[in-house]
Amino acid sequence: MLATRLFAGSRLAFQPLSTRAFSSSPTNANLKLAYDFYEAEKPDAKKDPIVFIHGLFGSRKNNRSMSKVFARDLNRPVYAIDLRNHGESPHDPRHDYTALAEDVEGFLQEHKIERPALIGHSMGAKTVMAVALRGKVKISSLIPVDNAPVDAALKSDFGKYIQAMRKIEDANIQKQSEADAILAEFEPNIGVRQFLLTNLARGKDGIQRFRIPVKYLASALDNMADFPFKDPEEARWEGPTLFVRGTKSHYVADETLPIVGRFFPTFKVADVDSGHWVISEKPQEFRDAVVDFLQDAE
Structure with a gap:
């Protein structure tokens, strides 16, 4: 169940939208990331695009249905990407959050994606948080899904x-x-x-x-359990932030919320009655949380 103190529900319907698959060119030393592009039904230059990032052992294909829903319901273009060592993106022995964030920054710069809303699950959540805290690119909103800006052992x-x-x-x-x-x-x-x-x-x-x-x-x-930022006094992102967490998961426990607030002082929390795999376990609740949050941020 979605935390009703934050959001109201609505029915979720998956309908086909046009999709284009691409590879991006590297910027600086960043890897060339594979991605799918989902066009908005009625493109509006005033609406910020969405960049959607999977978790460990996943790929952009895991987010295909939800990307179509966001493109339709929010009327925003959606880029679903494969991080390095996943999906159809290149392999590299270095795999840590700084490298992952650099790849995403290069992807945004190469495609001239300005002020995107970044959504990431698990490994993707720490990646988008790292992008925000590094401050190398401008983003409009941040939605980490079931992970926190702390060093914490993986299950x-x-x-x-x-x-x-x-x-x-x-x-x-x-x-x-x-x-x-x-x-x-x-x-x-x-x-x-x-x-x-x-x-x-x-x-x-x-x-x-x-x-x-x-x-x-x-x-x-071990790198995936780590987080590259340790001191909120040295790095902070004050833009709109929504942490979506599974209430049956331990990755965003209540005791982590004070440190979340120090890194991301305007954050909100949406609780979903699920385990770690929030998006696949409760797609309707996840959709409602993200759509309501991004609509309010427009």
Whole structure:
């Protein structure tokens, strides 16, 4: 359930909109990020675009349906991007929030995207917070989803997922059902397994392999628990900010809210009755929170 103290509900309907897939050119040393572009039905230059960023082991495809909804309901263009080492974006052994933020900044500069609303889930949440606090580009609104600007250990599940992926790759399997059987030893939730298995692709030899560089991401798990900013006195972003958190998740616990407020003094919180996978678990509530917040910010 969405926190009614902040928002009112409405029905969610997914309808097709025109979508274009692109790759961006790198700016400076930033990587070339793959992305999809969702056009607003009635383009309005006065409305800020949205840049939508996935979480660890995800991709822009995870946000396809919601990107269409935002383009339609908010009448804003939406860019859904793949961060480095995810989806169709390049692989690089460096994977930390400073590098991820630099990639996003380069993407915005290359495409002349001015004052976007940044939405990011999990790893994407810390990435958009880092972009805001770095102050290298101008943004209009910030929506971190189920993560906080603190150093906090990842759930042990992520380490298990890495183990499962390595076991799948070592098995040289040819059927996704075989990969799912291995993954089921580590993760009972079929929805989470299906999410992870979207990273599998069949090679010319018929073997299923992961698109993501499992070795690089395994080495980066400690970086994903970290946050590059430690002192709110040295970095602060005072623009409109909405933290959407799952009430069954521990990533934005009540005790983190004072530090959230020091980094982002105008922040609001929308509580959704879900676990960490807020967007896929409760799409209607997530949509309502974001649409209401961005409409109020216009």
